[in-house]
Amino acid sequence: MSEPSDRRSRKRAATSKAISDAATRLFMERGFDQVTVDEIAEAADVGRMTVFNHFPRKEDMFFDRDEEGREMLREAVRQRAAGVAPLEALHLLAHRLVAERSPVVEFSARSERLVPTVAGSETLKARARAIRDELADLVAAALVESVGRDTADPDAHLAANLLLATWTVAFFEAHRTFRQTHNREKANDAFLALVDKGATGLEAAMAGTPYL
């Protein structure tokens, strides 16, 4: 009656969340491939077509927060302090995310259940890889933009892909460490140790291309 602005958006968001929550819960319980879209619709109490209306692909119900990751990467490069090179800004971002216990690098009981769910499904792994590549493309684009190079600049693409490869390996190593020790600090240390090692390599690889 009174809520001035859009009830529509709120309702839509609520429906999205209901579907995504139901789907994620079912995926974790029984595995991605053992859950049908019909069951998700049933569990979220909506029609099957409504599910596809909100999530064009089944796997999008699981990976529904990748846009936040994109935004963080863009921000890190754009809003960096004066005198900080873009790649350095991204390296600082990795450290900050760990320090701030951001969900994207959270090693916890929850991630301990999420990771095997992905590992257990070719479809989810494929989507994870696709997102990784999309993020690398985005980083490459942010790099060339911030330094005024050509869009196809090979150094920017190399740097972006080395960075994402490093972070991915670091993530899995940290996850492995957490699974073995259940010690969040040790997992964070393992993550940052590899991130730093990758950054060292990246710096050496980019030695000939200043300002990156």
Place this chain on the structure above:
Amino acid sequence: MSEPSDRRSRKRAATSKAISDAATRLFMERGFDQVTVDEIAEAADVGRMTVFNHFPRKEDMFFDRDEEGREMLREAVRQRAAGVAPLEALHLLAHRLVAERSPVVEFSARSERLVPTVAGSETLKARARAIRDELADLVAAALVESVGRDTADPDAHLAANLLLATWTVAFFEAHRTFRQTHNREKANDAFLALVDKGATGLEAAMAGTPYL
């Protein structure tokens, strides 16, 4: 009548090739998603079930030579000359493949048609990424084996993934160069320049871990 050994294998291989050739041709002509398995079966003059008998997934008809790549990587690490570190052996392999005009790093009219075919289909891109990750795992396994580290050694996984990331970027940059110049030498140079740059970074990243 006399061919002593298996006519069976030859016939099976011939059928496989017929299917794969028909499929690849159709994929290049009309795009992966615009070709149905029924059409492929028709074009190869076999039954639909025979297609799935030879290729469990549609995309396997396109990527049917990845095993050769695996073998090359394993060989390069195992059969390296005395005193050559595993990562150095892989770096030498990249140079040798270019020098020997190996099909895997061939920049030609054919690759010029193959690459857009992959780029035009999410399914083919997904399989390409999966193969890349499988190769990285294989390299990591070869590295730990050749140096006697633990299977999960993070440095080996980092090195393997940085290597594959570098080669992938180098491949696409070389392809881009060829498309623009139609000069095979320039494409090769672009490829090797990035491979070398990545190797420089890799060396720096692995500075603390000798013998890799």
Place this chain on the structure above:
DNA sequence: ACGGAAATATGTACTGAGTACCAAAATCAT
């Protein structure tokens, strides 16, 4: 050359994701 044994080819029938199209219900803007 003959009679199984093993591998290969292929048919039928099904599941489940995703699409095209459409109609009804809810929300919004004036």
Place this chain on the structure above:
DNA sequence: ATGATTTTGGTACTCAGTACATATTTCCGT
């Protein structure tokens, strides 16, 4: 309130991939 717009969700379809069964071909020992 009403007409436009958005959201819901139904029906019917396509197509990849699976399960299971059958037929056909090749092979191997006699």
